[in-house]
Amino acid sequence: MNITQEKTGNLNAVVKIKIAPADYTEKVDKAIKDQAKKAQLPGFRKGMVPAAHIKKMYGKSILVEEVNSLLNDTLTNYIAEQKLEILGQPLPKMDDERDFKWDNTDEFEFDYELGLAPTFDVEITSKDKFIEYVVKADQETLEGRIKNIRRSYGKMSNPEVSAADDVLYSELTQLSPDGSVFEGGITSTATIRLDQIKDKKILKSLIGLKQDDEVVIDLQKALEDVAIISKALNISEEDAAELKSDFKLVVKNVNRLEESELNQEFFDKLFGEGTVTDEAGFRAKMTEEVESMFKQDADRKLSNDIYEQLLTKYNFELPDEFLRRWLKATNEKLTDEELAEGYDDFAKNLKWTLIENKIIKDNQIEIKYEDVVQAAKAKLDAQFRMYSPSPLPEDQLAQYAVQFLQEKENANRVFEEVKALKTFEQIKSIATLEQKEIAYDKFIELAKN
Known part of the structure; x- marks a missing residue:
């Protein structure tokens, strides 16, 4: 076997591998014999198929497999022995002029392109x-975090009238452009968090509502988030993004998460006694x-x-x-x-x-x-x-x-x-x-x- 390397650029090389029959014959013969021992073919008892018969039927495919295995091992070992730092993996070069007979007498030559890693030094100093x-x-971020942590340990209540941070358990019904109920349109029950409402005018319309109160809202303008809208209406995000209709919102319940008191019980739950x-x-x-x-x-x-x-x-x-x-x-x-x-x-x-x-x-x-x-x-x-x-x-x-x-x-x-x-x-x-x-x-x- 002969292996050579040719630099084709600063960071490119071609490795040429030449394989003679002496390099693969023994491996091919052994593979044929091993397969003969395992083969189950009509007219032969298991393990009694002649090696010559296996060679005639499968010899070419066995040769291809063994040569490929030999190539992979040879190339991998060569890169390791030569301490070549490569990028990606070697790419075989295709040569249409080479036409192998695959009859156990071929001398094979295969070329592989390599991308080489550049050589450089890294020196970090105090000048960097x-x-x-x-x-x-x-203050705003701190107060927001304090509010969230107090609410996560707070208690749920159901006030009569909605306020800015409440959650409205609502029935949503799609409307036609003329304001009537859209026949065959979307209906859904959903929890609408008022702290997610982006439009100030819409938010104002949702404050001060009681059970069974109705308002008409533009969900796209109110929420601005297709994920939230799709979840509220139980539709896909693609459909939510295309949605143009107004919706009638009927309040079924007002939920409020009361903030926990700043007492010792609350402090101990958070930070330990x-x-x-x-x-x-x-x-x-x-x-x-x-x-x-x-x-x-x-x-x-x-x-x-x-x-x-x-x-x-x-x-x-x-x-x-x-x-x-x-x-x-x-x-x-x-x-x-x-x-x-x-x-x-x-x-x-x-x-x-x-x-x-x-x-x-x-x-x-x-x-x-x-x-x-x-x-x-x-x-x-x-x-x-x-x-x-x-x-x-x-x-x-x-x-x-x-x-x-x-x-x-x-x-x-x-x-x-x-x-x-x-x-x-x-x-x-x-x-x-x-x-x-x-x-x-x-x-x-x-x-x-």
Whole structure:
């Protein structure tokens, strides 16, 4: 067997593999004998089919299979032995002029194109500077969070007259343009949350209503969210997006979630017994919670700034034409238009992966199984806290995390998240971070740009 490599560009190469009969004959003969022992053919007892008969019937397909297997093993081993860092997978070059007989006497030659990873260095120093924003809780966001947490622990009541934050259990009936009931139209019973009403004029019309009161509303204008509208009317989101009709809303009941009192029982439920003893302590805890959520947003902003700055700093080339062909070869449904539109983002993410891998390798950063489990636990804990502020017991959370990671897709995703986190931590430990306080509304505007 003869293997050679020819560089066809800075980041491209062709590997040529020549296979002689001596390289595959023994493997083919063994495969034929093995199949003869297992074959069940008419006129022969099991295991007594002559090898010559198997060769005559299946010899060509066995030869093709063994040559392909030999090719794959040879190419994989060659790439590993030569320490070639490739992007994508090798692509076989098609040569219409080669016509093999497949009769066990052929000398085969196969060519494979390789896309090579670029060689570059990543050097993070204190000269790399980034702004680390410290987002402060504004009064509106803080009051909104306090209101929501108090309502989640509050009691349900049924007042006679609706107010701004109530929920109307209503009957909705589609109307014709002339205001009459649309024959065969949509009817539905739904809960309409007044805090979801976007139009101030419509909201005003829904305040002060009693049981059996009627109003006509434009749901599209009132809610502006096809998901909410489709759920309220029990129709598809596509139909909800096309909806133009007004609806008659008849109030069947007014529901109100009363806010919990700021007392010791409420504080103990939220934070544990005796942790908070007065309103000032409660508001301090809420401020801390809100600002911790802001910190996650600020961390994402910092990571994105690092990502963009380092991609600009290390703007190396990729074997673009090879990668485009590889993407088309491995994604049969990918159109030329989709490839043209998505390639730049693909290349950008691939460059970052190469930078990330370089930082991991150069700094000998380990990603242990325990790191992945801890990350899974944190992810699940955050999800559960969306429904209940009380944390899950540690043993139960650990059990959920292990179950979560048994799904290969989940495990791979969390592994990549841990890898990214460790990379950014390494960068931040060396680069210069300038802390800057900023109001939440200003930060939101900044993050949009």
